Amino acid sequence: MLNEWLLALARFLAAQDWSISLHESIYMYGWIESVHVLTLTVFLGMLFLIDLRMLGWAMPSVSAEALAARLDRPMLLGFLVMVISGLLLYYAIPVRTTQSVWFRMKVVLMLAAGVNAWLFRRRMRASSHDWTGSSVAPLRFRVGAGLSLLLWSGVVFTGRAIAYDWFDCHKPLSTVMLWAAGCVDELATR
Amino acid sequence: MDLLAFFNWLDASFLARMSKAYGGxxxxxxxxxxxxxxxxxxxVxxxxxxxxxVLLRDVPRALVLAGTWRVFDVALVLIVISGIFMSSAVAMKLYYNEMFWVKMAGLLVGMVFMYGIERPLLRRPQSGAWPTRLVACxxxxxxxxxxxxxxxxxxx
Structure with missing residues (x-):
């Protein structure tokens, strides 16, 4: 049911003039994708610095709290532009992206990373902050930072893998993969 | 230096055979x-x-830069190693790609700038505000x- 609804939404978007123009543009799509990747380096670059600091692997002589607090604003700015450019990339190719198993995994990983970030921030606010000068953060922060690194690395990998057609609907896929990718028409013929 | 010969060699190397055969x-x-x-x-x-x-003004500049430079070094090594492997898959295509050479020129300039200008200059305690800002830009x-x-x- 969800797959049918998502595909109907994607087809509705794909039929719009702006979506077609964006998809068929010579330079605009490339520019948007470049902005997406460059803001990814700003957002994730800042986030990874914070995570690596929490793990004690980078900048151990800089206060973890100061680093997390000061990098927060450019990180969120990068995130905002990354999300907007990401939505535009989806809008340009909505049907294939909706039916990409990599895109679906990316969304799930992003949601998990979002929950992890929310928990991490809540713990930071509730923390007594007496550890921020030490080179290694308490275990609960290190676990959060490690999870953040893993989840966002997964987001980068699945995001890059969307370009590969290994599991596209026109490929010979198992029923489970067809369902996971949301290949509604191909499933109906089984 | 004959770069074409190097790219021909890379295109026929073990790395190229592996990168072309295994998409994963x-x-x-x-x-x-x-x-x-x-x-x-x-x-960066x-x-x-x-x-x-703009950022981390309450933390000494030397501390921040020492930390970011270390991360930069590790990242650069990873970029070069993974980049050589990726280049081997499409070596001849890259040789004739203008953007590839723009990237390589930028990489070379960036490395010379980082190790030859930025670090020696900013390691001096008396480096002024404007040279520092110019280096940042x-x-x-x-x-x-x-x-x-x-x-x-x-x-x-």
Whole structure:
């Protein structure tokens, strides 16, 4: 049911003039994708610095709290532009992206990373902050930072893998993969 | 130096055979290349914003730069190693790609700038505010060019 609804939404978007123009543009799509990747380096670059600091692997002589607090604003700015450019990339190719198993995994990983970030921030606010000068953060922060690194690395990998057609609907896929990718028409013929 | 001969050699090398035969391996290496780019970008932006006096003003500049430079070094090594592997898959295509050479020129300039100008200059305690800001802007511009040219290799 969800797959049918998502595909109907994607087809509705794909039929719009702006979506077609964006998809068929010579330079605009490339520019948007470049902005997406460059803001990814700003957002994730800042986030990874914070995570690596929490793990004690980078900048151990800089206060973890100061680093997390000061990098927060450019990180969120990068995130905002990354999300907007990401939505535009989806809008340009909505049907294939909706039916990409990599895109679906990316969304799930992003949601998990979002929950992890929310928990991490809540713990930071509730923390007594007496550890921020030490080179290694308490275990609960290190676990959060490690999870953040893993989840966002997964987001980068699945995001890059969307370009590969290994599991596209026109490929010979198992029923489970067809369902996971949301290949509604191909499933109906089984 | 005959670069064409090097690219011909790379195109027929063991690396090329592996990167062409195993798409999954190529994709994983590409992911590490992207992650290293993310790390390098974060280190460059955080360091440059500190030099410009925008970020981390309450932390001594030397401390921030020492930290970001270390991250930069690790990221650069990862980028070069993964980049050579990725290049081997499409060596001859890259040789005739203008954007690839823009990226390589940017990478060379960026490395010379980082190790030959930025670090020696900023290690001096008396380096002034304006030279520091100029270094920050030049660093951002150089590495932005490298990243953008790298992305445009795929489009050209």
């Amino acid at each position: 391996v190529f994709a994983v290496v590409q992911m590490f290349h992207l992650l290293a780019l993310v790390l390098l970008g974060g280190a 932006v955080a360091g440059a914003l500190r030099m410009l006096g 030049a660093s951002l511009a150089t590495w932005f060019t490298v990243a953008a040219a790298g992305r445009w290799i795929g489009f050209s």
